[in-house]
Amino acid sequence: MPDKPDLAALVGSRICHDLISPIGAIGNGVELMLMEGAAKGPEMALITESVGHANARIRFFRVAFGVYSAEQRIGRSEVVSVISDITHGGRVQIVWDSPADLSRRDVKLVFLLILCLESALPYGGRVEIERNDVRWLLRASAAKVKIEPTLWERLINPAAMGEVGPAHVQFLLVPDEIARQHRRLTTELTDTEIRLSF
Numbered sequence: 001m002p003d004k005p006d007l008a009a010l011v012g013s014r015i016c017h018d019l020i021s022p023i024g025a026i027g028n029g030v031e032l033m034l035m036e037g038a039a040k041g042p043e044m045a046l047i048t049e050s051v052g053h054a055n056a057r058i059r060f061f062r063v064a065f066g067v068y069s070a071e072q073r074i075g076r077s078e079v080v081s082v083i084s085d086i087t088h089g090g091r092v093q094i095v096w097d098s099p100a101d102l103s104r105r106d107v108k109l110v111f112l113l114i115l116c117l118e119s120a121l122p123y124g125g126r127v128e129i130e131r132n133d134v135r136w137l138l139r140a141s142a143a144k145v146k147i148e149p150t151l152w153e154r155l156i157n158p159a160a161m162g163e164v165g166p167a168h169v170q171f172l173l174v175p176d177e178i179a180r181q182h183r184r185l186t187t188e189l190t191d192t193e194i195r196l197s198f
Helices: 007-035 042-065 076-087 104-119 149-156 170-180
Strands: 073-075 092-097 101-103 125-131 136-141 186-189 193-197
Touching: 007 042, 042 076, 042 104, 073 076, 073 104, 076 092, 076 101, 101 104, 104 125, 104 136, 104 149, 104 170, 104 193, 149 170, 149 186
Parallel strands: 092 125
Antiparallel strands: 073 101, 125 136, 136 193, 186 193
């Protein structure tokens, strides 16, 4: 019997696919306007920055929420480029250390976990991601980490009670992805640090 389709991933892929082309076209249009000597004031800088940020988020969401095949790969350079673009000018710094060639399904899970970690770093912080010989290790640190216990409980106990809003949908998706990949997630939470591994 075939596996049940991942409906959330199919919807995510469809939305990202439909948005990435028009966002890219807007970016290209802004570049052409600048080349032709259009006003280079704060308004144009704001548009340029906003388009770049939207494009970076769509690229990130395409991996985090999209569909993948079991054999699909993604290069470390592409991952680092996406990470660099989404953190540009932000409060959270992400350091990525991994082999050059990666499984797309691994990166999907790591990206979902990055979204979980971001929610715990509202005032900024540092996220370090490492792939050793057998496991992925993620470590988030800040002067003060904001942990909502019911959300983090869901990562290891999907049946945990509590309402989850749209900004925290990743906490619902991670357990499904962990189960789909036949893996086990471990979590360590303190006031200044979160460690995750799978």
